[in-house]
Amino acid sequence: MTDLASSYDPKSFESRLYAQWEAAGYFKPSGTGQPYTVLLPPPNVTGTLHMGHAFQHTLMDALVRYHRMRGYDTLWQMGTDHAGIATEMVVSRNLAQEGKGETRDSLGRDGFIAKVWEWKAQSGDTIERQMRRMGASGDWSRSTFTMDEAASKAVIEAFVRWHEQGLIYRGQRLVNWDPVLKTAISDLEVENVEEDGFLWSIEYPLADGNGSLVVATTRPETMLGDTAVMVHPEDERYAHLIGKTVKLPLTEREIPVIADDYVDREFGTGVVKVTPAHDFNDYQVGLRHDLPLINLLTPTAAINENAPEKYRGLDRYEARKVVLADLEDLGLLVETKPHKLQVPRGDRTNQVIEPYLTDQWFVKMDGLAKRGLELVGGIDGKPGEVKFVPPNWINTYRHWMENIQDWCISRQLWWGHRIPAWFDAEDECYVARTEGAAREAFDAKVAALLRELLELKLLESGDLSPASTEELEQRIETLKTNGLRRDEDVLETWFSSQLWPFSTMGWPDTKAMAERGFDRYLPSSVLVTGFDIIFFWVARMVMATDSFVGQVPFRDVYMTGLIRDKDGQKMSKSKGNVLDPLDIIDGISLEDLVAKRTTNLMKPSDAPKIERATRKEFPDGIVPHGADALRFTIAALATHGRDIKFDMGRAEGYKNFCNKLWNATRFVLMNTDGFTASGAPQPKTDAEKWILSRLTKVVAEVETQFAAYRFDLLSQALYEFAWNEFCDWFVELAKPALNGDDATAADSTRHTLLHVLETLLRLLHPLTPFVTEELWQQVAPKLGIDGGTVSLRPYPATSDFAGQDYAQAEADVEWLKTMVSTLRRVRSELNVSPAKTIALRLQDGNDNDRARITRFTSSLSFLLKLDNIAWLEAGTDAPASAAAVVGELKLLVPLEGLVDLDAERARLDKEIARVAGEKDKSEAKLAKFTDKVPPAVIDQERQRLADWSGQLAALHGQRAKL
Known part of the structure; x- marks a missing residue:
């Protein structure tokens, strides 16, 4: 028996598990081990989670969870951006909808900003709640908002320093x-x-x-x-x-x-x-x-x-x-x-x-850009400190940096970091960290003019009398009367975003820097972001971090593609083709989906067309898939290409994958009821040795693909192992031992089932954290593990399997799998009921085949419903039979009383045509090979040709008998 629910229902545990993780503090840095830091590109506070966010956040979370399990001191720095223009638009729209007659202009600057902060307090954390629903395991206690006091202090400091260095200036230029x-x-x-x-x-x-x-x-x-x-x-x-x-x-x-x-x-x-x-x-x-x-x-x-x-x-x-x-x-x-x-x-x-x-404020970019090129290896081909993945994106970076223009950093808005500049009545500018400091400079100017006036008046006598002092007196009076006025503009959002790598670490406050681990967590390990903001954010972080703190902001930059709809179109509310990740996770009715997609269209007249397309694509709305299915879909799609087409069919397939894992775990738990084990298994059966050998290889593959940021190949390897090798084959191959008379083999198989399943859950956890946690909590106690959470268990490593060599068993079981698959295909083609027993006759083959038949007789009989197996001597005529070939071994299933012989003749003709086609392909390939083809490749293809030729000859022989 098992306490695990009979069916996979992600809604029943995903939110519960996340709340437990966060309450337990699992997402906070440990403070021990090698640091591993990821910066969240701060999403707009106005926004909601969209597919681009879901895509990048999933990959970041996978990296963070993977390294956390490997013992790294992981910090995923969370936060949101104030998004000046977008936020002003949202709050202005809200004011209009309230119907009180209030507008941005009627409220005035201070009144409007107060309304923005009210809105931020009410709904500004929406996207962070949604990120939690996706499973983002970031340190929320350190979450930073770009308008927070500490972040704002960093912005002012950066502006003033660059102005003091002559890098920031004000001038009249052409702008968008x-x-x-x-x-x-x-x-x-x-x-x-x-x-x-x-x-x-x-x-x-x-x-x-x-x-x-x-x-x-x-x-x-x-x-x-x-x-x-x-x-x-x-x-x-x-x-x-x-x-x-x-x-x-x-x-x-x-x-x-x-x-x-x-x-x-x-x-x-x-x-x-x-x-x-x-x-x-x-x-x-x-x-x-x-x-x-x-x-x-x-x-x-x-x-x-x-x-x-x-x-x-x-x-x-x-x-x-x-x-x-x-x-x-x-x-x-x-x-x-x-x-x-x-x-x-x-x-x-x-x-x-x-x-x-x-008139706008600008940053001089030429000197900064030169350093930006040096830091990523953009000058004379020298290696840099920052690596792009895929590496071709360095060319895009280099091209922009080599053709850079001065950067317009001012915006004519109210919401944002107000430019720390004050002007007097003569339009002289005072850039300062505080208004008090600006006023001191202004007062010094007035004092200097007063001294000058006094000196002139003292000289007003005799022949030395200068010109009239009235003009100077008027200047002083005008300056004193008008005082200082602050620049009305704010800085564009990217100015504060460029400081993200170090402003989130407490800069420029030395005490805060020590508390937040500035020296420990900077540079960060990897930045995961889209190629469309290489210029606007990535390059500027490189330049700013070097300029202000003498570091690079990150070691790796993993550039993702852009997520598009299934037809390759950019997802946009204005186009009516968006997919909301939360709708995929929790489901949405057709009517609600239509309403969502036909709102905010660029052309409202397109609404009927969008509705028809939506009803055709999603006639039943979107059923719940759960966060894990969406996350695995994203990982599987994360190639190194420029664009990524999202197809809901893939999400449905990976929902089935989670369900498959759930059911396999139920099988294991039911077959290990009352059984406990500890330590590594000591396999008794070939099937156990085979799965352990395959496990070793998938662990090595996972290590390779995580290091290369190939999430597509990573997910493919895990999917293949989990679905085909563990859930299908090993579960099937374990049944003879579990149901046999050998108690030692049965217990050994139970131990291996639990061990491989527990390891698989750890392997999958970074991609599918919820279902693996829920299942691991059931499996771990049976292995004597009481670790609290799978998310803090050691990630499987190749070193865990040192000294293990099951190559022979792996080869033997691969042969067994081929036998089972081949004969099941024969049964299927003959439409023989799975419950009906059949006989098997064997002919030809080699010594290995005979040894394997002897070793696996009970397994073959159990898995294929065989009532007897017998060898025929070479050259002996067999009764009319369905034939198949595995290597040199001929498999014959007597047809008498089993099938319609005319149908079997048709089946054999079809199989002969298929094998003949494969033989022709192999011959054509060999004919095209040149002397540049490696000998090993030629030998491999020759062996394939020999195999196809042998199969074809055997099939022709069997067909002749019918």
Whole structure:
């Protein structure tokens, strides 16, 4: 008997087990052993768990659990990111839904920030709760929020230090601008979408009246800010015009014709307009040619006072219509034609992003990037301190670092780390760690001016009297009256994220650094993250950690692919193809799934199509699969490829895998009722020796694949061993001993069943922690183990099997398996009932076959329902029989009274065709081999050909008898 439930129901134990683990403190660092640290890429506090999170968190947790079981001092540093833009949007939307008339602007900065903190307290830890449901075994007691006091202190310190070193400066540059959010955004927050548009050709008259130039543009409204037209310096068509000017239509300005090799002579007319304040490429051209920068837009993308009066105040697209109409009236609109173009849209507002000229804070990147290249081996091929896995991603890293631009770090938001800079009435800037320190610098300036004023007044006599002191007195009065005003901007989220490796370790507070193990846990062991943020996060952590603490942030960077739907499409709420990992774990009804997928669509009109597709794909909704099945699916999909297609069919298969493991454990427990053992087994049967040999090999394979971050091959090896070799074959091969008369063999088999199962549960635990814990709690006591939890038991290692050599038994049992599989296939093809006994006749074979038949007679009889086994002499005619071949051994199952002979003839013809096909393939392969093929490979293929040839001859002989 067993206390284990009769069926696998993950809901009955997963949440219970996690609560027990966390309460017991199993996830905290032990403080002993070699450190192993993993940094959680902090998910947005606004967010909920999505498939990308589930994917990466599963792999991180597998690594952490694996190393914890190996005795490492493991720290998985948890935390969340304040996500400036996303959080402001969420709280603003909540205010609108409350219907109280409150808005971001009506509340003011302090009132709005208070609302954000209220929201954070109520729902900001949602994603951490969901991570627990997935089984994330991180140290929650150390969880850090990027707006916590300690983390904020690190941000201020980093900003001030870099400013003191001249690395941070304020200047006017072109940035990505969202006219709805009214802030600069990063490249990562811009999605370039191919859309239908138009290409307008416009005539620009030459100022001397001798003709005109025709330019093409997709944004005619920006022509009001043109400061040049441009041709290629080697374009003979326009060489005589370089240096002349054209009249800019719709304005009173003349602009020059310049030459630059940026121009593509083959595109359009080979003449392009240059608008440095509204195009990133034109901006670089403007810098090279010292062109003026004319900003045409307001922060909301309306036309500003720099345009002719007629267009001022118009929205950018309304201005486009008016500009085109005016050009047509003047006869300057030459052509309008459809054109496919890449439109930059904000990933949150879906608004078209504008290149916008504005004052922002920047970090100088050239010197930092040079060090960043050195640290990952990016200079002269020298090995670095940081390794990329897979290694090809270093090329992406290197390319970006070698072409890096200064980094815009300011955002026009309220939620975030406010820039520690204050300005006086003369716009002089004071960067300081505190307002008090800034005020001291300001007071020093005023004091210096007062001293200067005093000195001037003392000199106001006779011939030495200087100029009037009134202007200086006015300066001092203005400064004192206005005092200091703090910069309104906040730092972009990536600025605080780059400090994550050491801000979470207490930096810059030396006491906190000692308490949190700064010297012990930095550098971390591995960073698991997506390749899409190599630039935005990985590279910046490398540069910042080196700059501030003289270390690398991590030793390995394991780059995962991007999780996509089964058709290879990016999962997105706006596309209606998301899969929520918690829905896979706990299940969801069809109606709820449809509602979830048809909300927040980019095109609401797509809702009927999305609903039809969802109902077709999930007619019964999504049934519960449990966290373990999802985790194992993720591990199995974790190749080193760029994209990963998620198919629910795989999750269903791995749910069956967990169920298979559950049922196999029930079998073991029921067959070991009242039995206890200790120590390593001393196998008596060949089946025990075989499974122990296979166990040794899978342990070695697991070690190899964990070290290589090949979770796909790791899961494949564990699946094959658990499902096929243990749950199927060993459970089956154990039955003859368990049901036989040899008590010693029976007890030995029970011991081996328990030992291998307990080892298998430890092997699987990092990937499937819940089901392995629940089963291990039942199995461990039978082996005298009282370790409290499988998660702290030693992970199986190859050294555990030193001195064990069961190669002969393994070979013998592999032969037995082939015999059983072959004869079961014959029975199946003959449609013989599993309960019906059959006879077996044997012919030919070698001495090994005869010895094995003698040794395994009882096992073969038990497993195949044989009533007798007999040898036929070579050349002896056998009665009509179903035939099969194992190596040189011919297997004959007499058909009399068993099957329809006509059906058996058809079966043999089919088998002959199959074996003949395999023989032909082998011959073709040998024919293609060249002298470059290793001899061992050729010999192996020749042996295969000989085997297929022997089988074919035997089958033909048997067919002739029918």
